[in-house]
Amino acid sequence: MAAAAAAEKDSSAMPKAWVEAPTLKDLLPELSRDEQLRREKRRVRKLPKERFAKVKPTDLSACFSTWMRTEDERDAFIIGRVQDALFHYNARHKGGEFDAVKPLMEARVSFRGQIWFHLNFWARSRSTNIIKRFFAEVHYMYNHDIRTPVVEICTIIQEPLSQHRSSCAFCPADLDILHPKGSRKFVCGNDKDRFEQRLEACGSLCPEMPFSCPHKGTSKSSYPSTQTRTDGLQ
DSSP states (O other), X not given: OHHHHHHHHOGGGSOOOXXXXXXXXXXXXGSOHHHHHHHHHHHHHTOOOOTXXXXXXXXGGGSOOOTTSOHHHHHXXXXXXXXXXXXXXXXXXXXXXXXXEEEEEEEEEEXXXXXXXXXXXXXXXTTTOOEEEEEEEEEEEEETTEEEEEEEEEEEOOSOGGGSOSOOSSSOGGGOOOOOSSTTSSSTTOTTTTTTSOOEEOTTOOOOOTTOSOOTTSOOOSSOSOOOOSSSOO
């Protein structure tokens, strides 16, 4: 227990400060062939339009829509949970630390009185410079104004990527959040407990798919880019 606590305090476990993610064009040469093919297949399939594409401006107060934001703003919406997950991973993999490259996608659900998140993101190895895809399950405990992240799992999604499911009891397949093999690898939404777990949807609090938003300097909707959060999370 003491060793684990010491590891958590080790500054080397802290992911590097977040900077803007590279564009897909710049990132592609650094991705594995498997990731490149997955991106190409999704582009060719022309995924369904964003979940918020049909949301009227007058409905924005009832739905935390992110469809009008820039790609950087979209990433900023997710990166805090990515950094919490990576800190947990790095503290337990000395010499094998990673730093965030790009938040890919997240889904959220209400479970056991808390908001739980499933995430996929790309991170770069400090030792090999190779980019890997990660899955993480994160939720938060609150004590007055103090928010403490609880990372149930943060693990590399090993290739081939096709061996992993992109859905669970609360992650829709179209979000393309790859989950680790083994139904007990994550707590919320696993197959064995899905009927006993009473999962409550968190409305439409869902970011756009990665690389689908305009970049800085391009025109955006004149509507406000953010709405007031109701769950206290950033």
